[in-house]
Each structure stands twice: as C-alpha cells, then as structure tokens.
Amino acid sequence: MAQSNRVNGKKVTARVAVVAAGVVSPLGFGLTETLDSLRNSRDCVSPVRRFSVEQCRCKTAGQIPDERLLAGRNDAPRSRRRLHRASHMMIQALNELLTQQPQFKPELTVIGTTSGGMSYGEDYYRSVHQAGKLRHAPTWIANYPAQKPVIDAQEAFGISSPCQVIANACASGTNAIGHAFECVRSGRYKRVLAGGYDALSEMVFVGFDSLQASTPDKCRPFDRNRTGMVLGEGAALLALENLDLAQQRGAPVLAEIIGYGISTDNFHITQPDPSGIGPQQAMERALHSAEISARDVDYINAHGTATTFNDAAEGKAISSLFNGVPVSSTKGMMGHSLGAAGAIEAIFCLLALQHQLLPPNINFATLDDNLDLNIVANEARPAVLHTALSNSFGFGGTNASILMRRSHRRQDYGGPVEA
Amino acid sequence: MSLAIAGMGWVTPLGSGIDSVWKRLLQGHEASATTISESVSDRRYTTFRVPESALTGFAHSRLRRASVISRFAAAAGLEALHNAGVKLDSQSAERTALIFAISNGGVIYTKRFYRDILEAGAQSASPLLFPETVFNASASHLAAILGITGASYTLVGDGAVGVAAIKMAEDMMVDEALDYCLLVGAEEVDWLLCDAYRRWRLLRSTPPIEPFSKQRRGMILGEGAGAILFAREGPITVERTHAGGFFTKRAQAVEILTAILRDLGHSEIDLVISSANGTFVDQAEHAALEEILPDVLVYTGKPALGESVGAAALWQVILAAQALQQRELPPVLHADSAVSVRLPHARTEIPQARQAIVLGCGVNQQAAGLRLAIR
Numbered sequence: 001m002a003q004s005n006r007v008n009g010k011k012v013t014a015r016v017a018v019v020a021a022g023v024v025s026p027l028g029f030g031l032t033e034t035l036d037s038l039r040n041s042r043d044c045v046s047p048v049r050r051f052s053v054e055q056c057r058c059k060t061a062g063q064i065p066d067e068r069l070l071a072g073r074n075d076a077p078r079s080r081r082r083l084h085r086a087s088h089m090m091i092q093a094l095n096e097l098l099t100q101q102p103q104f105k106p107e108l109t110v111i112g113t114t115s116g117g118m119s120y121g122e123d124y125y126r127s128v129h130q131a132g133k134l135r136h137a138p139t140w141i142a143n144y145p146a147q148k149p150v151i152d153a154q155e156a157f158g159i160s161s162p163c164q165v166i167a168n169a170c171a172s173g174t175n176a177i178g179h180a181f182e183c184v185r186s187g188r189y190k191r192v193l194a195g196g197y198d199a200l201s202e203m204v205f206v207g208f209d210s211l212q213a214s215t216p217d218k219c220r221p222f223d224r225n226r227t228g229m230v231l232g233e234g235a236a237l238l239a240l241e242n243l244d245l246a247q248q249r250g251a252p253v254l255a256e257i258i259g260y261g262i263s264t265d266n267f268h269i270t271q272p273d274p275s276g277i278g279p280q281q282a283m284e285r286a287l288h289s290a291e292i293s294a295r296d297v298d299y300i301n302a303h304g305t306a307t308t309f310n311d312a313a314e315g316k317a318i319s320s321l322f323n324g325v326p327v328s329s330t331k332g333m334m335g336h337s338l339g340a341a342g343a344i345e346a347i348f349c350l351l352a353l354q355h356q357l358l359p360p361n362i363n364f365a366t367l368d369d370n371l372d373l374n375i376v377a378n379e380a381r382p383a384v385l386h387t388a389l390s391n392s393f394g395f396g397g398t399n400a401s402i403l404m405r406r407s408h409r410r411q412d413y414g415g416p417v418e419a
Numbered sequence: 420m421s422l423a424i425a426g427m428g429w430v431t432p433l434g435s436g437i438d439s440v441w442k443r444l445l446q447g448h449e450a451s452a453t454t455i456s457e458s459v460s461d462r463r464y465t466t467f468r469v470p471e472s473a474l475t476g477f478a479h480s481r482l483r484r485a486s487v488i489s490r491f492a493a494a495a496g497l498e499a500l501h502n503a504g505v506k507l508d509s510q511s512a513e514r515t516a517l518i519f520a521i522s523n524g525g526v527i528y529t530k531r532f533y534r535d536i537l538e539a540g541a542q543s544a545s546p547l548l549f550p551e552t553v554f555n556a557s558a559s560h561l562a563a564i565l566g567i568t569g570a571s572y573t574l575v576g577d578g579a580v581g582v583a584a585i586k587m588a589e590d591m592m593v594d595e596a597l598d599y600c601l602l603v604g605a606e607e608v609d610w611l612l613c614d615a616y617r618r619w620r621l622l623r624s625t626p627p628i629e630p631f632s633k634q635r636r637g638m639i640l641g642e643g644a645g646a647i648l649f650a651r652e653g654p655i656t657v658e659r660t661h662a663g664g665f666f667t668k669r670a671q672a673v674e675i676l677t678a679i680l681r682d683l684g685h686s687e688i689d690l691v692i693s694s695a696n697g698t699f700v701d702q703a704e705h706a707a708l709e710e711i712l713p714d715v716l717v718y719t720g721k722p723a724l725g726e727s728v729g730a731a732a733l734w735q736v737i738l739a740a741q742a743l744q745q746r747e748l749p750p751v752l753h754a755d756s757a758v759s760v761r762l763p764h765a766r767t768e769i770p771q772a773r774q775a776i777v778l779g780c781g782v783n784q785q786a787a788g789l790r791l792a793i794r
Contacts, residue, residue: 125611162665203536263568264562
C-alpha cells in the first residue's frame with residue numbers, strides 16, 4: 001500500500017511516470033521525426049492553402065500535410081472516412097503511443113483543445129448562409145463537437161475510458177496534462193491518457209489576425225523585432241501512470257511529471273497582466289508542487305508566442321524567478337497550435353530530457369532590450385538536462401506550467417546521452 | 420471523497436432564483452415558447468428562452484460586451500455563492516476553484532463573427548467579438564468578477580458534461596488547499612443550433628417535449644445556467660460519481676446507462692432525475708431503468724425547461740437536491756400515462772426520500788451519473 005503525504009495541501013500518494021507518447025505536428029509524424037526537426041532547427045511554417053488568406057495580414061501557418069495525414073483514408077471503413085482532420089491527428093498520435101505500450105488502458109482521458117472540429121462548423125454555416133448544398137450537413141454536425149476526435153481515437157483502439165475535454169484556450173494542453181498528473185499523483189487513478197489537439201481553421205486564423213496578434217513576418221519569440229505569432233496545428237498524447245506500477249510491470253519510464261501550477265490573472269480577456277504575475281504564479285506553483293527550487297530547472301520551454309505582450313510578461317516572470325536558465329520557444333518552428341501546444345511542447349521537453357538537447361528558438365536575432373533571458377538562439381544545443389519546465393498561457397488570463405524530470409534509469413530513456 | 424452542496428443558483432426559461440423556479444415547476448408551469456428566425460432561411464424554430472426579467476438588476480462592467488451565456492453564468496454563479504452565504508475575498512477566492520461545463524458555448528457571437536467574414540471578408544472581422552467566441556470566455560468573466568486567481572477550467576461536452584465536471588471537482592477537492600469548487604453549466608440558444616439539431620433529427624418543430632414517448636418526436640432547446648457551490652460539509656452530498664463513458668452508436672447508450680445505474684443503484688434509491696428529452700435518450704434510459712431500478716420514481720424537468728445541453732446536468736442536480744430537501748417532486752409534463760416508467764404525473768410528496776440518482780445522457784455520445792443523498 002503506497003504511503004501518502006501532502007505538498008501544499010495536495011495529497012501525494014504516487015510519483016507519475018510518462019510511459020509512452022505520440023505526436024503529430026508540422027515538425028513530423030511521430031517522436032523520431034519530431035526529434036530530427038528539433039535537432040535540425042527546421043522551420044516548418046509554410047503558406048496557408050486550406051482557405052483564402054488574401055485579406056489577412058498573416059499568410060502562413062504550421063500545417064500538417066493532408067496527403068500524409070489522410071493517406072489510406074479511402075481504404076478505411078466508411079465511418080472513418082468522414083472524420084475531421086483533428087480526429088485523424090488524434091488517431092495517429094494514439095497509434096504511436098499504443099505501439100509503445102499496447103497494454104496501456106487508461107481509467108480517464110483528459111484532452112485539451114480550443115476549437116474541436118471547427119472547420120466542419122464553418123462548412124455547415126457557409127452552406128446555410130450561401131444556400132449551398134447541405135447533403136453533408138449531418139456529417140459536419142456530428143463531427144464538429146470538441147469531444148468527437150477524442151472519442152474517435154479511443155474507439156479506433158478499443159479504449160473506453162471517460163473523457164474530459166478541457167477548453168482553457170491556449171493553456172488547454174498543459175492544463176490537461178497537469179490535471180491528469182494530479183489525478184495520478186493523488187492515488188485516485190493509476191493510468192490517465194492526457195494531451196491536446198487542434199486543427200487549423202479559417203475562423204480562428206482570421207480571429208487572431210483581427211486582433212493583430214499574428215504576423216506577416218516570421219514568428220520571432222523574444223526578439224526585439226518580433227511582430228506576432230503564426231498559427232499551427234497538431235495533436236500529442238502522453239500515457240501517465242503511477243510510477244511504481246509502471247516499474248512493477250516493466251514499462252519504460254520516459255520521464256516523470258513532477259509538478260503542475262495553474263493561475264488565473266483576470267487582467268484582460270486577451271492580454272496578460274503586464275507585470276507577469278499570472279505566469280509567475282503558475283511557475284511558482286509548479287515549483288512548489290514539485291518541491292524543487294528554481295535552481296533545479298535546467299530548461300524552460302516558454303509559451304513564447306512572439307506577441308509583444310505575451311513575451312514581455314512571460315519574459316519578466318521568467319527572469320524574476322530564474323537566473324540564466326536556457327529558454328526557448330519552439331513556436332517559431334511550427335506555429336502556435338493552441339489547444340495542442342502544451343501537449344506538443346511537453347513532448348519537446350520529453351525529447352529534450354531523453355536526448356539531452358536544448359530545442360532551438362529559431363528566427364532569433366536580438367533579445368528584446370527589456371528582457372533578461374538566456375535564449376537558445378536558432379540552433380539546438382547539447383546540454384545536461386534533468387528537469388524541464390513547460391509554460392502555456394491563454395485568453396481569459398489562464399496560465400499553466402508543468403515540470404518534467406528525466407528518468408534516471410539508463411534503460412528507460414530512448415537513446416544515448418549526448419552531453 | 421464526497422462533495423457537499425453549499426449553495427445553488429440558476430437562470431432558466433422559467434426565470435431565476437432557486438425557490439422561485441422550483442415553485443413554478445411544482446405548479447406545473449412550462450416555459451413560454453419563443454420563435455427564432457434567421458435572415459438566411461425561411462425556417463423558424465421554437466425554443467425556451469430565458470425571459471429578460473430573469474436578469475433584471477443584474478449588471479457588471481466586465482459583462483458589457485459579453486454574450487448572454489456569460490450573463491446567465493455569472494448570475495447563476497453569484498446566486499449560488501449568495502445562497503451559500505459565501506462572500507469571496509482575496510484569501511477565500513484563492514481557495515476556490517471554478518469549473519465550467521458547456522457544450523456549444525458562445526454560439527451567437529461565433530456565428531456573427533463568421534458571418535461577417537463570409538459577407539464582408541476577413542478584413543471586417545471584429546477583434547471585439549473574437550475573444551467572446553472562445554470556449555472559456557464565460558469562465559474568465561466569472562473568475563474576474565469573483566477574483567478567482569487559482570484553478571479555472573472549462574469542460575466541453577454534451578448533456579453529460581455537467582456530471583463530468585462534478586467528477587473533476589471531486590478529484591480536485593482532494594486538494595486541501597481548496598475550500599470550495601464553484602461549478603457552472605451554461606448554454607445559450609441560437610437559430611443555428613436549432614437548425615443543426617433538426618438536421619440531426621433530434622429537434623421538434625414546436626413544443627411539447629414528450630418524455631419517454633415511443634415516437635421520439637424530439638427536443639426543444641432551452642437556455643440558461645445552473646451553478647452549484649461545492650464544499651466538504653453540508654446536508655446534501657454527492658455520494659458517488661460515475662464518470663461513465665461514451666457510446667459510438669445510439670443503441671449502445673443503454674449498455675453504458677445500465678452500467679452506471681448498476682454501480683450507483685446498489686443502495687436504496689428513491690428517485691432518479693432523468694435526462695429524458697424526447698429523443699433516443701429516453702428509450703436508452705427507460706431500458707436501463709427497467710433492468711436495474713424498475714420501480715423507482717423518475718422525474719425529468721426538460722419538458723418544462725427545454726434541453727439546455729451544457730447547463731442540463733447542473734439543473735438536474737439542482738432538481739434532485741431540491742426534491743430531497745423539499746420532499747416533493749413536480750409533475751412531469753406531457754408524459755403519456757401509458758408510459759411504463761414510474762413518473763409523477765402530478766405534484767408528488769416523497770417524505771421518506773433520502774437518495775437520488777442523476778443520469779446524464781447526452782446526444783453527442785457521452786453518458787455519466789451520480790448519486791446524491793440527504794442526511
């Protein structure tokens with residue numbers, strides 16, 4: 001029987017292992033391709049072709065090619081052919097995860113997203129509005145809800161656990177992993193599937209453009225000349241398990257999740273408090289939750305959208321807590337995948353810990369004069385990493401941070417230590 | 420770990436205020452039907468909307484530009500706190516989590532935002548509307564009004580999402596750093612939603628909702644919000660929550676509902692608050708009840724209030740809590756007396772009632788349930 005203690009009032013019964021992971025993003029299909037893109041600092045942002053961006057300032061996004069994502073769809077059962085792209089992303093990510101751990105049966109699934117099958121909602125409304133054909137309307141409507149891609153992926157692999165779909169804007173993916181972590185750590189669950197997904201849609205793209213949050217230029221996080229974000233898409237999943245149970249059954253421990261912090265700053269619906277108090281509280285709470293100090297953190301995967309306000313507030317918060325820790329935002333490489341971002345960036349942290357490298361902050365020239373950060377500029381670097389922090393912040397002033405620790409059993413991590 | 424209800428609030432098509440709406444339900448009132456139309460179509464739909472009087476006197480600067488769903492949610496949330504006698508200050512707000520349950524979210528502004536793009540191009544897109552289209556907009560408004568600086572989550576799902584949110588609250592309240600968890604379920608009605616549900620053959624053109632009818636004529640959409648403040652101590656507790664799962668075919672709903680009832684119904688259950696809404700859900704619940712609890716008294720408030728999707732399960736829990744506290748049930752409206760489920764066709768006293776099950780079965784593949792008990 002596991003013993004429990006309390007950290008800041010939270011019941012701690014178990015350590016939480018990541019025993020498998022799967023990812024689909026503009027950086028690649030699967031962990032191996034993703035690692036290769038990180039190592040090679042690949043810029044995977046390209047001109048948008050899914051819808052017209054003629055009237056938008058921003059013309060680019062990180063996109064997953066349909067020819068690969070939907071390959072084989074025509075050979076699939078009819079019901080599978082109708083699914084939204086987001087469902088296919090989730091299916092691919094879950095397939096990779098289950099290839100590593102076929103016996104992983106979660107008791108709960110917690111997934112973050114911001115817009116579900118939004119492009120099907122657009123198809124439907126466009127047809128209604130323009131008196132177009134509505135023959136496919138039932139398919140669009142049935143595949144629009146945010147929980148549908150989660151159910152589709154679970155159904156594809158015979159997983160029947162109940163799902164909680166968190167829609168906390170751009171923090172959703174990190175919130176999902178954080179809540180799943182707390183569920184396992186408290187001892188209430190043994191195994192939880194967690195992650196996030198989002199697929200590019202016209203409405204969301206135009207929305208960020210209308211706010212002038214997205215850029216006609218490259219996405220340059222923390223740069224003095226940054227002009228905004230570009231959007232991205234993707235899906236990522238992590239299999240979380242009670243560490244003792246995972247080790248008892250001989251499952252590899254890819255990493256441990258050791259802390260989670262959440263805060264709400266209530267400053268403005270789209271802008272962070274310029275003092276950085278929201279991100280600062282989320283990071284502080286994650287450190288308290290992990291019972292470690294800021295000195296123990298070796299790498300920070302920043303939210304780093306490259307908007308003026310986010311990077312200023314986040315940069316201020318990071319430098320108030322940490323002293324010279326390497327920081328990168330990977331959004332320059334693949335864009336901001338919203339509800340998927342936290343989950344995909346958790347995978348980047350996992351790969352960074354496993355392969356002892358610092359993911360790059362590309363398109364970077366000169367640090368913002370008002371920031372004091374140690375940016376991993378433009379190229380991936382080898383480093384000795386034990387603990388990584390990942391940040392995600394969203395509309396509505398919602399902020400989330402998770403802390404991940406490298407597995408110290410040599411047989412557990414995926415490759416040779418490089419530094 | 421059990422959750423206790425400390426306070427409740429709701430905004431419904433029958434008005435606002437727990438006691439006032441409960442009284443109207445006991446009197447057998449049904450919400451007034453309102454017809455809504457859209458310029459792009461000749462088709463009109465009938466809905467149960469929240470009357471303007473329900474929000475009279477309620478205003479907040481944060482909600483100036485917000486959609487009605489955020490107003491419903493804020494009004495219900497504040498009523499729940501008032502009902503509990505809880506006034507949040509900076510310290511207690513830090514020890515309070517907020518969980519929202521929604522299904523379609525701010526659909527009115529979402530439609531308007533996208534319509535502007537279609538009609539006038541991307542350059543005409545409104546930067547003021549876009550943030551209100553985000554699922555967690557309502558939660559962020561309420562968090563700001565209440566000064567909540569800790570955990571705030573928005574869960575998205577179907578009619579069962581409210582129960583999933585209560586399950587999440589149960590998991591979060593293990594954390595002793597929390598004293599309260601405020602749950603709010605909210606939904607707003609729009610022509611587009613009605614049209615979508617009609618195309619899915621789930622909507623009826625005009626009232627009534629006929630619960631448990633074999634004809635499955637469909638539902639009428641309702642709107643509003645329900646809010647429950649959960650604490651650790653109180654006379655009514657959520658004894659057990661069953662997180663349920665999902666069904667991929669409608670016919671499979673009965674299996675999961677049966678499993679939920681089997682798990683929750685092992686002790687003596689006095690009543691079930693059903694999610695019957697005139698669709699396939701009714702037959703699934705009927706079959707599951709017949710197998711596990713064939714003699715139990717069953718109530719559904721949807722014929723009176725409409726199907727409010729994201730708010731629905733919170734309303735059901737409020738109805739269950741009211742029934743246990745007040746020891747009576749309102750009449751189920753428009754139910755055929757030949758229906759084999761045991762329904763209260765008139766206002767019915769239940770003096771011995773101690774335990775109730777809330778069944779949440781949504782039309783988008785999710786089902787869950789919970790058991791409430793009164794001390």
